[in-house]
Amino acid sequence: MRIRVLLVTLCFGRCAANWEQWWTYDGISGPDFWGLLNPDWHLCSRGRAQSPIDLDPQQLLFDPKLRPFIMNPVKVSGTLLNTGHDIVLKLNDTLSPKINITGGPLAYQYTLSEVHIHYGNHDELGSEHTIAGKRFPAEIQFLGYNAELHSNLSEAIELRESSGLVAISVLLQLGNTSHSEFRHITSQLHKITYRDQETPLEDFEIERLLPSTEEYMTYSGSLSQPGCVESVRWIVMNKALQVSKQQLYLLRKLMQGDQDNPKAPLWNNVRPLQALNNRVVYTNIDFKRSKDSRCPTMQKNMYYTANPRNFQDDLTMY
Incomplete structure (x- = not known):
């Protein structure tokens, strides 16, 4: 060492x-x-509210005041980029309308700015967040900034205010068919095989990458890449997005380096799990109301349980 x-x-x-x-x-x-x-x-080493974390079903705290969040459905354009660390879709901030995120655990209006993709070299490794210790093949992270306090994502990251950022996590699960909207991304991956390669993406309906559920888990955390700023309200969706083996295969062909020096494959771009450190993970899943169709669907035949005690009034949400 x-x-x-x-x-x-x-x-x-x-x-x-x-x-x-x-x-x-x-x-x-x-x-x-x-x-x-x-x-x-320095927060990457010494922070006390770091991400990602394991979402332990036994530790979820039901909050009856949590409502569904809203991401307004608009078509956008952007640039799909291989950063050498992950795949990023950077939205065009100069065009309107913008994708706004409101409601749920959020007290402000946020504007979506980037979409990041993390994935592994096999189906048991790839997501940064885990559910009861289980990883998924990949994870899509929607990153937005507080549009009422900041003018762009960079400013929100730099100022590190507690309510500056929101990240919505969607875990990907292997299914029998390809996901039609995710195909808009995977069909362009051959153009960004190497680091710093980019390609435009037009008329993309990002909200269709959200699974068909209003249930989620939420906690206060950080960016999962340097500099790990602890100003992120995480929202982890309670249903995985089904993608095909071919779509995962296309992700796994990407490289970390440039064309002259490809280096290693881009896969396994996953930060290790971080300690919870007495943070509370809230959920709007009412486990007592139903035990059939309302059950969490991250994994087939898994029925989560949660702490039925309502959240303390003196614990504030963003």
Whole structure:
């Protein structure tokens, strides 16, 4: 361990100007050392409200005041980019209408800015969040900023205000058929095989990537990439999105490096689980109301249980 830390320290001087590209998901530039690569990333090592986490069904706290959140259905355009860390769809902020997110656990209006995709090299690894310790093949994360307090995503990240960001997590599950809206992304992946390659994406209906449920789990956390700022209200949907084996295969063909130096495959871009540290995970799933169609559907034949005690009035939500 001493040798590994020394290598990171020596490299910091040489790589500081390029730290945005230098970090990875393994080795001496991986998650264990993100907090050493740049002083601004200290929360990656010392933060107490970090993401992702395991969502333990036995620890969910039912909140009857939680209502469904709303993502307004509009067609948007953007740029699909291979960052060398993950796949990102960056929405065109200069065009209207924008995709707004309101309601649920949110006290402000948020504007969707980016969509990130994390995935693994096999079907038992890929999602960052887990359900009862179970990982899923992939996870889509919708990242938005507080439009009432900030003008864009970068400003919200930089200022690190407690209600600055929202992230909606949708876990992906292997199904028998391809998902039609997700196909808009996977059909373009051959154009961004290598790092920094990008391609435009037009007339995309992002809200169709949300599963058909109003149930979710929510907690206060962080970005799951450097610098791990702890200003994110996470909303994890209580139903997985069904995608095909071919769609997962297309994701797994992407590379971390450029065309001259492809490096390793892009898969397994997953940060390890973080400690809950006494945080509360709330849910709007009323387990006592029904035990059939209202049951969580993250995994077939799994029936979650939750703490029926309502949330404390002195615990505030974003």
